[in-house]
Amino acid sequence: MDKGEFTINNFLKKLITISLSLIVVFFYINNVKPVHATEVKKSFDYLCVASTSLAGDIEIKMNVTPTVSIPDFVQPNQEIPVTDMKTAIQVDLTGELAPLKAFINPFNGHVSQFQLQTVNQTVNAVGEEGAAIPETPFNEEDTFIPFQISGKDTNVTAGEESVDIHVGEIEAEIHAKLGSTPINLPVTCTPPSDSLLATVQVEEAADATDPEISIIGDNPMHLKIGEPYTELGATASDNVDGDITDQITITGNVNTDVAGEYTVTYSVADKAGNKTTATRTIFVKNTEEPGDGDKPGDGGQPDGDDPGDGEQPGGSNPNDGNKPGDDDPGDGNKPDDGDDDSGDENKPGGDELPGGNDPNDGKPGGGQQPDDGNGNPGGKIDNPKNDMQNNVLPNTATNTPFILLIGTLLLVLGGALYVTRKFVFN
Numbered sequence: 001m002d003k004g005e006f007t008i009n010n011f012l013k014k015l016i017t018i019s020l021s022l023i024v025v026f027f028y029i030n031n032v033k034p035v036h037a038t039e040v041k042k043s044f045d046y047l048c049v050a051s052t053s054l055a056g057d058i059e060i061k062m063n064v065t066p067t068v069s070i071p072d073f074v075q076p077n078q079e080i081p082v083t084d085m086k087t088a089i090q091v092d093l094t095g096e097l098a099p100l101k102a103f104i105n106p107f108n109g110h111v112s113q114f115q116l117q118t119v120n121q122t123v124n125a126v127g128e129e130g131a132a133i134p135e136t137p138f139n140e141e142d143t144f145i146p147f148q149i150s151g152k153d154t155n156v157t158a159g160e161e162s163v164d165i166h167v168g169e170i171e172a173e174i175h176a177k178l179g180s181t182p183i184n185l186p187v188t189c190t191p192p193s194d195s196l197l198a199t200v201q202v203e204e205a206a207d208a209t210d211p212e213i214s215i216i217g218d219n220p221m222h223l224k225i226g227e228p229y230t231e232l233g234a235t236a237s238d239n240v241d242g243d244i245t246d247q248i249t250i251t252g253n254v255n256t257d258v259a260g261e262y263t264v265t266y267s268v269a270d271k272a273g274n275k276t277t278a279t280r281t282i283f284v285k286n287t288e289e290p291g292d293g294d295k296p297g298d299g300g301q302p303d304g305d306d307p308g309d310g311e312q313p314g315g316s317n318p319n320d321g322n323k324p325g326d327d328d329p330g331d332g333n334k335p336d337d338g339d340d341d342s343g344d345e346n347k348p349g350g351d352e353l354p355g356g357n358d359p360n361d362g363k364p365g366g367g368q369q370p371d372d373g374n375g376n377p378g379g380k381i382d383n384p385k386n387d388m389q390n391n392v393l394p395n396t397a398t399n400t401p402f403i404l405l406i407g408t409l410l411l412v413l414g415g416a417l418y419v420t421r422k423f424v425f426n
Contacts, residue, residue, distance in 0.1 A: 040198040041067040044167055048189035061092035062189055073201040074158045080200050085125055085151030090144040103176040106137035107145045115168025118156050127152035158202050166195040207272035211238040220281040229254040238270040259284050
């Protein structure tokens with residue numbers, strides 16, 4: 001690209017920029033309306049009453065056509081701008097005003113008030129200074145006097161619902177002359193029953209409030225291992241959408257076969273996209289045994305001894321090297337342990353077994369088996385476990401004096417029988 005082409009391109013760019021700027025200025029000067037605004041124009045037939053000193057009160061008909069720019073819609077409680085107001089007015093000369101034509105030509109005056117009304121507000125569309133009625137000459141045969149006044153930009157306040165804007169009362173003065181003497185005629189004009197100028201829609205307020213979730217049932221929830229978990233669900237409500245329970249989604253798993261802490265999450269969103277979540281916590285615990293509340297096996301048995309400490313019921317420890325029957329229930333001593341306990345010498349098992357063996361030589365039963373008197377092993381002794389159930393040691397030995405006594409008694413009895421048969425029955 002040479003220098004000449006570069007200069008032409010720059011010139012074209014500047015020309016386009018200037019052209020666009022001129023277009024923007026042109027539309028701005030000519031009051032281009034905002035895209036959200038609408039021009040409203042409507043005609044109303046007013047009835048005015050003018051007070052005169054000569055003719056008293058006279059009625060004047062007047063057609064009023066205001067044109068204003070008003071937004072199509074606004075947010076709740078927002079200001080509604082009413083701008084670019086121009087009002088075309090035609091005063092009827094065919095009625096009671098006709099006899100006064102000569103006194104009001106050229107027609108002029110001043111409008112001090114032009115009301116615009118909403119349900120809660122009234123504003124003056126011509127401002128505090130009012131608007132001048134331009135001097136308007138008319139012909140004798142004319143039936144009305146046309147003129148136009150300009151209003152002031154103003155605002156009305158929106159509420160939560162659509163806003164109706166009505167035209168209201170107009171107050172003015174008509175300047176007249178009686179000869180060379182100026183006369184001001186006060187005029188009050190009232191609108192018709194249908195005075196609605198425009199309705200501005202109020203958009204719904206932006207929903208920025210999150211829904212609310214209420215969990216049904218216990219939270220937290222406590223379960224035992226193996227106990228089934230029943231999903232009770234939740235409810236949801238929204239300030240705009242109302243009840244949205246059916247839109248709740250539930251996530252999370254609970255395994256009651258494994259102890260631990262679990263969570264279930266409830267989620268919901270309204271139409272505006274506001275979201276809410278809530279969680280339920282579930283604790284799954286081991287089943288507790290009756291007793292001290294510890295793990296199975298830790299609790300004590302009814303006799304107060306711990307089956308895991310090596311001792312058997314009654315205080316004997318099966319792991320201390322002693323066998324069942326070694327101890328004497330009640331005194332805690334071994335048979336024939338040398339103690340001078342009462343009754344130890346005459347109790348069965350209190351003396352050494354025949355053969356002179358120690359009953360505590362480590363064999364089952366607490367001693368050797370009794371022999372037959374000739375040094376040969378005899379029969380096995382009774383199982384001491386059976387006797388221990390009644391807390392009585394088995395008879396594991398014989399008593400020599402006792403046997404001799406029995407033998408003597410048998411000899412005496414035999415002798416008595418022999419004597420009786422021989423000397424008594426013979």
